[in-house]
Amino acid sequence: MKSQTLTAQAALTALPIILSLAITALLVMAVGADPREVFTLVWEGAFRDLRAVGQVVNFWIPLTLCSIGLVVTFTAGLWNIGVEGQMILGAVFASWAALTLDLPAPILVPVEILLAMLGGALWALLVGVLKVRLGVHEIFGGVALNALANVIAIYLISGPWQPPEGGSVRATPPFPAPALLPPLSDTFKVSLLALVIVVVAVVGVWLALRGTRWGLQLKATGKNARSAMLLGVPTGRSALSAFIVCGMLAGIAGSYRVLFTYNSLRPGVSGGIGFLGLLVVLLVANRALWAPLVAFAFAAVLGGSARLKIALQLDASLAGVLQGFLVLTALLSNGLRARLAPPTPISMIEEPAPQPIPAEAAHEQ
Amino acid sequence: MNNELLNTLNSIVANATPLVIASLGETITERAGVVNLSLNGSIILAAMVGFVAALVTNSALVGVLAAMFIGMLVALLVAAAAIELRQDQVAVGFVLTLLAADLAQFLGQSYTRIPGPQILNTPLPLLSDIPVVGPVFFRQTILVYISYALVIGLWYWLFRTRPGLAHRAIGERPAAAFARGTQVNRLRYIYTAAGGALVGLAGAAYSLSVKAGWATPPSMDGDGWIALAIVIFGGWHPFRVVLGAYLFSGLRALATVIQRTPGISIPIVLLNGVPWLLMIITLLLVSSGAIERLLRLLPRQVQGWSRNFLRSDPPAALGTRFEPE
Numbered sequence: 252m253k254s255q256t257l258t259a260q261a262a263l264t265a266l267p268i269i270l271s272l273a274i275t276a277l278l279v280m281a282v283g284a285d286p287r288e289v290f291t292l293v294w295e296g297a298f299r300d301l302r303a304v305g306q307v308v309n310f311w312i313p314l315t316l317c318s319i320g321l322v323v324t325f326t327a328g329l330w331n332i333g334v335e336g337q338m339i340l341g342a343v344f345a346s347w348a349a350l351t352l353d354l355p356a357p358i359l360v361p362v363e364i365l366l367a368m369l370g371g372a373l374w375a376l377l378v379g380v381l382k383v384r385l386g387v388h389e390i391f392g393g394v395a396l397n398a399l400a401n402v403i404a405i406y407l408i409s410g411p412w413q414p415p416e417g418g419s420v421r422a423t424p425p426f427p428a429p430a431l432l433p434p435l436s437d438t439f440k441v442s443l444l445a446l447v448i449v450v451v452a453v454v455g456v457w458l459a460l461r462g463t464r465w466g467l468q469l470k471a472t473g474k475n476a477r478s479a480m481l482l483g484v485p486t487g488r489s490a491l492s493a494f495i496v497c498g499m500l501a502g503i504a505g506s507y508r509v510l511f512t513y514n515s516l517r518p519g520v521s522g523g524i525g526f527l528g529l530l531v532v533l534l535v536a537n538r539a540l541w542a543p544l545v546a547f548a549f550a551a552v553l554g555g556s557a558r559l560k561i562a563l564q565l566d567a568s569l570a571g572v573l574q575g576f577l578v579l580t581a582l583l584s585n586g587l588r589a590r591l592a593p594p595t596p597i598s599m600i601e602e603p604a605p606q607p608i609p610a611e612a613a614h615e616q
Numbered sequence: 617m618n619n620e621l622l623n624t625l626n627s628i629v630a631n632a633t634p635l636v637i638a639s640l641g642e643t644i645t646e647r648a649g650v651v652n653l654s655l656n657g658s659i660i661l662a663a664m665v666g667f668v669a670a671l672v673t674n675s676a677l678v679g680v681l682a683a684m685f686i687g688m689l690v691a692l693l694v695a696a697a698a699i700e701l702r703q704d705q706v707a708v709g710f711v712l713t714l715l716a717a718d719l720a721q722f723l724g725q726s727y728t729r730i731p732g733p734q735i736l737n738t739p740l741p742l743l744s745d746i747p748v749v750g751p752v753f754f755r756q757t758i759l760v761y762i763s764y765a766l767v768i769g770l771w772y773w774l775f776r777t778r779p780g781l782a783h784r785a786i787g788e789r790p791a792a793a794f795a796r797g798t799q800v801n802r803l804r805y806i807y808t809a810a811g812g813a814l815v816g817l818a819g820a821a822y823s824l825s826v827k828a829g830w831a832t833p834p835s836m837d838g839d840g841w842i843a844l845a846i847v848i849f850g851g852w853h854p855f856r857v858v859l860g861a862y863l864f865s866g867l868r869a870l871a872t873v874i875q876r877t878p879g880i881s882i883p884i885v886l887l888n889g890v891p892w893l894l895m896i897i898t899l900l901l902v903s904s905g906a907i908e909r910l911l912r913l914l915p916r917q918v919q920g921w922s923r924n925f926l927r928s929d930p931p932a933a934l935g936t937r938f939e940p941e
Contacts, residue, residue: 282723330706386903387896390653390706391848394841395892402889409885526714533707566832568721575715582708586701 263588267580275573284563292562293570297555305440307554309512310524311547312445313338313504317528318535318542319456320500326460326537327493328473333378333393334501335525336400337371341502342509343404344370346423346516349430349509350412356429360444363430364506371502372495374400379494383487397525405518412516422517432511442511449543452500457539469493470537501525523571527553530578549574624869625752629760632865634659634821634836636763638843639850639857640770641814645691647774647852648807649787649933652694653709655815656840657716662686662819664724667830671732679733680759680820687816688809690716695808698937699801705935713840721832728831735759735825759821763858766814771854783807787931790938800938818843842895849898851928860898867894902928 276286297307317334324331331337345367352359374396381392407423414424432442460466471479472489480486508520527549535541556570638659645652652658662683670679690712697708735757744754753764773780782803785793790800822836823829846864850857871890875882911919 278719278722282725330710332710381896381900385900387899391841391845391899392896394838395895398838398892399889402885402892405888406883406885410883530711530714533711566722566725568718568725568832571714571718572722575711575718579708579711579715582703582711583697583701586697586703589702590700 259591260588263584263591266584267577270580271573271576274576275569278572279565279569282565284565289559289563289565289569292558293552293555295555296558297551301439303554305438306557307547307550308441308446310553311543311550312442312449313507313512313524314527314531314550314553315449315543315546316452316500316504316507317525318531318546319453319539320497320504321528321532322535322537322539322542323456323460323469323500324493324497325532326466326473327469327490328476329382329490329493330390331375331378331393331494331497332390332526332529333375333396334497334528335521335523336393336397337374337498337501338505338508338521338525339397339400339404340370340374341367341505342370342516342520343400343407343505344502345506346407346412346426346509349426350423352430354429356433359429360432360510363510364448364503367502367506368499369502371498371500371505373498375494375498375501376491379491382494383490401518404516404520408516408518422513422515425514426510430510431514432507434511442507445507445511448503452503453539453543456496460537460539465489465492527574530574533578534581622748622751624873626755628862628865628869629753630756631826631868632861633756633760633763634818634826635839635843635846635861635864636858637759637766637821638815638818638840639846639861640763640766640854641687641811641818642844642847643811643850643852643854643857644770644783644814645808645811646847646934647784647787647931648804648811649790649931649936649938650695650698650804650808651705651709651935652691652808652811652815653706653844654690654694654712654716654840655844656838657713657720658687658690658812658815659819659822659836659840659843660834661690661716661720662816663823663834663836664720664727664819664830666816666820667732667823668724668727670824671727671730674733676733676735676824679824680735680817683820683823684813684816687819688813691808691812691815692805694812695805699804702937717834717837720834724830725832729829732829733824734828757825759817759825762817767854767858774854784931786938787933790933790936794938794940800940804938815840838891842891845895845899848928848930849902851902852931864891864894864898 272290276290279286279289295303297303317338321331321334345363348359348363348366352362354362378389378392378396381387382389408421412423414422432444434440435443460469468479468484468489469492471482471484472486472493476486479489504524505521508522508524509516513520528546531542531545531549534545552570552573556567559565559567559569638655642652642655665686666679666683668679669682670676673679693712694705694708697703698705737755737757739755740761744750746754753760774784782793782798785796786798786800786803794800819836822839827835842864843861846857846860849860868891871887874880875884875887
């Protein structure tokens with residue numbers, strides 16, 4: 252009996268992966284390509300050699316930073332869709348320092364990252380204040396501020412920060428060498444400093460959520476804001492602090508994109524990584540330590556798909572299709588699992604599994 | 617009145633139409649207590665499918681029907697996940713909005729930037745000859761006329777018919793409606809599907825008329841979110857929703873006019889931010905009591921009436937689950 256349910260559980264865990272791969276394969280066939288060829292290309296694109304793995308890590312770093320930040324806001328029951336805009340503002344603030352400050356690298360780089368944290372936090376605080384003090388739901392505040400962040404970045408690139416040769420919206424001039432994060436080696440192009448920041452962020456958030464008063468207050472706010480408030484939890488301040496922490500981490504993620512990935516500020520600098528972080532968090536719920544693992548799988552798909560366009564003339568949005576179907580089928584099979592589960596004897600009922608989103612968050616408008 | 621102004625007003629109505637149709641669709645869905653957050657992606661996918669279907673069959677009608685089918689399909693997924701599988705509507709809707717947009721981009725990759733069928737203006741006889749009103753409202757496409765009928769029809773349905781009363785009841789007090797014999801979840805499926813079909817129609821209104829064709833990145837990206845905000849601004853009332861969509865479209869046009877005025881130089885890129893600033897401002901107005909303060913400035917006789925008109929309370933059971941037991 253017990254092994255039977257275990258098998259069923261395992262099957263339901265594997266189901267989303269198999270199903271989403273199968274659907275993606277069908278779609279690839281629908282546009283007239285060979286799924287085996289596509290999967291091989293994506294796999295090799297991600298793991299062929301050290302250089303390819305480095306590309307994956309370069310997606311993984313900002314994605315993990317966003318995901319771990321979003322674990323914080325999800326714990327507080329908040330839908331921080333504005334994470335994309337927070338990344339962009341982080342990138343913009345770091346770019347300002349990179350383009351204008353003439354400092355040696357050991358001072359300039361920390362200044363850039365701190366400014367990026369400030370930019371991300373400010374943008375997140377805007378969403379937070381709109382939500383907590385002014386009653387504008389964070390999804391709508393976030394979507395609007397994402398678009399505005401994009402407008403700001405494009406304005407700067409095409410106006411005040413345009414390269415001397417003029418009128419381009421493609422990118423700012425490349426940043427000077429002291430402003431950039433140095434790569435580990437020529438073959439494994441990854442920033443050590445960023446790796447350290449990711450580890451600190453993941454462990455820090457994990458510890459803060461499980462072992463501090465702040466983490467407890469966030470959880471209480473997320474589970475049931477009204478009763479938390481009645482019990483004396485400052486739910487408004489708690490929510491704002493979650494936004495600020497997530498914004499700071501998203502800001503660092505944004506700075507990584509300009510200071511390492513691109514060496515300049517360009518339109519669409521966030522590359523949908525913030526949204527992808529939301530998908531990661533939908534899968535891992537509040538389990539902070541799972542975020543980097545799931546993020547790595549997503550980063551591998553992303554990095555591996557980079558050459559689809561050149562090699563097979565396939566649009567790279569295929570990565571998003573696979574990831575989207577994976578999360579969708581995972582949500583659906585969660586529901587299926589709950590429906591199929593045999594009724595639990597009362598003595599065995601434990602705390603309910605963490606819900607990624609409390610129902611109240613959806614309709615406080 | 618000069619011709620240029622009439623043309624501008626005409627295009628404001630035309631450009632608002634997909635927003636009108638999509639936000640009326642979402643109004644139908646949310647009045648039944650279900651949030652379909654997938655609008656932005658649904659519209660994009662429906663626009664792509666509608667365009668390709670119309671192109672392949674050389675029939676705009678087939679395109680419209682295909683788009684409506686896609687919108688309905690996505691909406692039914694949200695409903696099934698919420699009702700049968702007890703998943704969070706916002707989570708499923710958000711995943712679907714990303715997924716549908718990527719799907720559209722992937723499957724539509726070989727159909728970008730090619731000319732295809734378009735729905736052309738059909739001026740209505742007699743009505744189009746009325747001064748001012750005629751050229752603005754009745755020299756439009758058939759989709760625009762459908763949107764007029766939808767506004768009035770939905771208002772009549774919701775507030776003047778018995779099934780409409782039950783429709784509102786399952787969004788406000790599902791348990792009470794159930795006790796009176798209403799099949800809450802079955803109706804929720806039906807209204808979510810109906811709303812989704814209109815969202816799909818909005819997609820076709822873009823790719824077959826207002827922003828004809830298909831391109832990546834999709835030109836209508838973002839409007840789905842704006843339509844969701846218009847539903848809130850519109851207080852889930854058809855007349856206010858349509859007013860919100862026209863106002864929005866009008867202010868968008870105004871920003872372009874200001875930009876073109878000699879002597880004023882605003883970089884074009886900054887204009888792209890205008891809709892989003894408007895979105896924040898309008899939501900602030902309906903959610904922070906600022907409107908209440910503005911109302912007090914009005915003469916007393918109209919205060920009560922206008923307060924009633926401007927109130928924006930969501931259906932009480934919006935986004936919640938109903939388990940008949």
